[in-house]
Amino acid sequence: MTRYLHTMIRVSDPDATIAFFDMLGLKEVRRMDNDRGRFTLIFLAAPGQEGVAEVELTHNWDPETYSGGRNFGHLAFRVDDIYATCQRLMDAGVTINRPPRDGHMAFVKTPDGISIELLQDGSLPAAEPWASMPNVGTW
Numbered sequence: 001m002t003r004y005l006h007t008m009i010r011v012s013d014p015d016a017t018i019a020f021f022d023m024l025g026l027k028e029v030r031r032m033d034n035d036r037g038r039f040t041l042i043f044l045a046a047p048g049q050e051g052v053a054e055v056e057l058t059h060n061w062d063p064e065t066y067s068g069g070r071n072f073g074h075l076a077f078r079v080d081d082i083y084a085t086c087q088r089l090m091d092a093g094v095t096i097n098r099p100p101r102d103g104h105m106a107f108v109k110t111p112d113g114i115s116i117e118l119l120q121d122g123s124l125p126a127a128e129p130w131a132s133m134p135n136v137g138t139w
Contacts, residue, residue, distance in 0.1 A: 011071070027046075029054065078119050083124065104120045
């Protein structure tokens with residue numbers, strides 16, 4: 001089973017973006033600061049959609065000008081078995097850009113280059129060949 005989780009966009013002014021989405025009825029449901037990675041994740045949802053369909057705002061602390069669609073991040077889906085899902089995609093010729101080395105997260109791209117994040121429902125132990133696979137391209 002696959003379940004839609006969120007769409008991620010990069011933002012330069014979190015307060016302005018939150019105010020914009022507030023006008024659409026979305027409210028902040030959680031926030032995570034990552035000092036080591038120098039970014040903040042802010043999740044927004046419409047009432048009753050918390051954990052169902054959210055918008056993830058990613059604010060990178062170091063200034064960056066976004067161009068060429070870089071401000072759009074990815075679509076995220078939770079899957080029952082990330083290894084089986086990645087294998088099925090790989091067997092169909094899809095490149096696994098960020099393999100699920102940790103048994104938790106992988107990235108692939110659509111034929112048009114839209115980044116898709118796959119997240120394991122629960123946790124799986126790291127397993128080969130995934131644990132040793134390198135990243136390919138960008139995601």
